[in-house]
Amino acid sequence: MEFLRALPYREASFRPGQMVLDGGLRTRRILIVAAGLAAVQTEFPNGTRQITDLLVAGDVHGLSGVLGQAMDHSVSAITPVHCVTLAADDLAGVLASRPRIYGALFWAQARRERVLRDHIRIVGGRTARKRVTQLLCCLQERREEFCSGANLPFRLEFNHTIIADAVGLTPVHVGRILRKLSDERLVRMGRGRIDVIDGPRLKTTADFAGIH
Structure with a gap:
């Protein structure tokens, strides 16, 4: 940890909607999220976007930057985000002499791939509700x-438009689904937030078996 702290890094906070990393700049910076929620997104010429993670x-x-690959997408803040970036x-230049750091980053990259596979699984071949x-x-x-506060109700501090961009549905359709889930007392909706109030029953409804 002392070695990692000695590396040059940037620490920054972002407001909702601000660009955290701009893919148009073909940057090669590694991003570590300390707090908040951010969207990995691809913008299309017609002004729409797809949230891929x-x-x-x-x-x-952004660990692919270690292999010389520039980022071809953007990262924007959904909630207030606090993060650290490093080149x-x-x-x-130092991974070969620090096998424990190399192993930790390899694990982190494997986990990212696992999460992305789950995202593809969620979007592909599933009903809108699922x-x-x-x-x-x-x-x-x-x-x-x-997070140590895992026993607290899970709160998403964003609206259904973010979910729509992430799962390939319209905001109107997502809104109807969320209202139905609210009627079933699985979630509770407020202004700009969604609270999961019955996680176990929501997992049963979703046929969710965990991140694979």
Whole structure:
């Protein structure tokens, strides 16, 4: 840890909607999320976007930069985000002499691939209801993996438009699904937030077996 702290890094906070990493700049920086929720996204020429992943506290993103690959997507803040970034080149130059750091980063990258496979599984071949409920369950499980307050109600501080962009549905359709889940007392909705109030029953509804 002392060695990692000695590497040059940038620490920053971002407001909701701010760009954390701009893919248009072809950056090669590694992002470590300390707090908050961020979206990994690809923008299309017609102004729409596809969210390919959601980053929660504890996630490491951009490790492909160590292999010389520039990032071809953007990362934006959904909630207030606090993060640390460091240049991939600064880390790449020392991995050979630090096998424990190399192993930790390899584990982090393997976990990222596992989460992305689950995201593809959620979006592909699922009913609209299961896309939404499985995404909520996946985010809750990832939060519980890193946060000590896992016994608290799980709160998503964003609206259903974010879910729609993540699972390939319209905001109107997602809104109807969330209202139905609210009627079933699985979630509770407020202004700009969604609370999961019955996690076990939501997992049963979603047929969620955990992150694979």
